[in-house]
Amino acid sequence: MTFPRKVNLYEVGPRDGLQNEKEIIPIDVKVNLINKLINCNFKEIEIGSFVSPKWVPQMADSEIIIDKINKRETTSFPVLTPNLKGVQKAIEKKADTVCVFVTASETFSKKNTNCTVSESLKRVEEIISEVKKYNIKVRGYLSCVLGCPYEGKVSYESTADLASFLIEQGCYQVSLGDTIGCGTPFDAIKLFELVSKKINIENIAAHFHDTYGQALSNIYAVLQMGVQTLDTSVAGLGGCPYAKGATGNVATEDVLYMLKGIGIKTGIKLEDIIEVSWYISNYMKRLPNSRVARAYVNQ
Ligand code: HMG
Ligand code: MG
Numbered sequence: 513m514t515f516p517r518k519v520n521l522y523e524v525g526p527r528d529g530l531q532n533e534k535e536i537i538p539i540d541v542k543v544n545l546i547n548k549l550i551n552c553n554f555k556e557i558e559i560g561s562f563v564s565p566k567w568v569p570q571m572a573d574s575e576i577i578i579d580k581i582n583k584r585e586t587t588s589f590p591v592l593t594p595n596l597k598g599v600q601k602a603i604e605k606k607a608d609t610v611c612v613f614v615t616a617s618e619t620f621s622k623k624n625t626n627c628t629v630s631e632s633l634k635r636v637e638e639i640i641s642e643v644k645k646y647n648i649k650v651r652g653y654l655s656c657v658l659g660c661p662y663e664g665k666v667s668y669e670s671t672a673d674l675a676s677f678l679i680e681q682g683c684y685q686v687s688l689g690d691t692i693g694c695g696t697p698f699d700a701i702k703l704f705e706l707v708s709k710k711i712n713i714e715n716i717a718a719h720f721h722d723t724y725g726q727a728l729s730n731i732y733a734v735l736q737m738g739v740q741t742l743d744t745s746v747a748g749l750g751g752c753p754y755a756k757g758a759t760g761n762v763a764t765e766d767v768l769y770m771l772k773g774i775g776i777k778t779g780i781k782l783e784d785i786i787e788v789s790w791y792i793s794n795y796m797k798r799l800p801n802s803r804v805a806r807a808y809v810n811q
Pocket of ligand 1: 528531561562563564565566567568592594595596597598599613624625626653654655656688689690691719751752753754
């Protein structure tokens with residue numbers, strides 16, 4: 513078995529984690545959460561979305577948050593942008609990275625972004641040609657890669673073609689998203705094998721939601737294929753407003769605990785992220801959706 517020596521944990525809690533919360537979380541709490549994550553030493557923290565506030569009300573304050581956080585050179589702060597309007601805001605706010613998101617599922621594309629897959633690719637082209645002028649990096653997301661809440665099975669070949677399109681357009685990385693957390697390790701291996709025939713494995717990130725409790729097993733499988741970036745969410749926060757029933761992203765603490773067990777370095781201390789996990793969970797008056805965070809407090 514071979515594993516990477518180092519793995520980059522790409523923290524999605526403030527965006528993918530919080531976007532699905534019904535109660536609007538105060539700006540100060542979001543800023544504290546992000547500042548605490550910065551202190552944990554993450555290299556990338558996705559801090560919000562410049563999407564329509566009518567579609568995702570929880571992210572409406574992302575423009576304020578990006579100004580208030582304690583930015584530092586060694587961390588980048590990607591924001592999600594669905595169209596040119598979002599990109600204009602990202603440019604105004606001097607975002608260092610924007611994230612585009614597409615899917616091979618026509619129905620999910622319509623439900624999530626109100627456009628067809630081919631229209632969404634046009635938007636990606638527009639976004640990338642605009643941000644290139646400002647030296648802003650672009651990350652690509654592919655959703656519903658192991659199953660769609662509306663269409664069921666989604667073609668792995670179509671996902672692989674889209675991954676190749678995103679890299680050709682100029683994305684530095686493509687994150688393969690199991691949006692509804694339904695995939696199992698054999699599915700994940702098949703998909704990642706197919707995608708890695710089209711783009712370098714170093715350019716693939718794994719984004720597993722844990723709805724069916726498969727995320728850690730899936731991660732363990734794709735790590736052995738050479739995946740070096742894992743999207744994780746503090747306290748296992750998360751869900752997609754347009755993927756009914758999808759629960760949180762895999763918890764950062766749980767992944768970190770497993771990586772430590774294997775001997776993979778991340779630059780993040782488990783105790784630090786557990787403290788952040790309890791901070792946001794206490795605010796929400798619930799237990800962290802992380803077995804590790806709960807186990808630590810009971811020791
Ligand atoms: P639309 O309704 O077709 O947009 O939505 P429109 O162009 O017709 O504009 C309608 C209104 O929205 C207008 O305002 C626009 O100005 C405004 P009005 O005139 O009615 O007052 N608007 C915007 N406002 C702020 N920022 C913008 C923006 N664009 C338009 N950027 C749109 C199309 C794409 C905007 C909408 O569908 C949308 O915002 N979708 C985003 C949905 C979303 O954020 N989903 C969750 C993220 S994806 C995810 O979680 C998956 C992921 O984690 C990976 C995985 O797990 O698989 C990434
Ligand atoms: Mg997600």
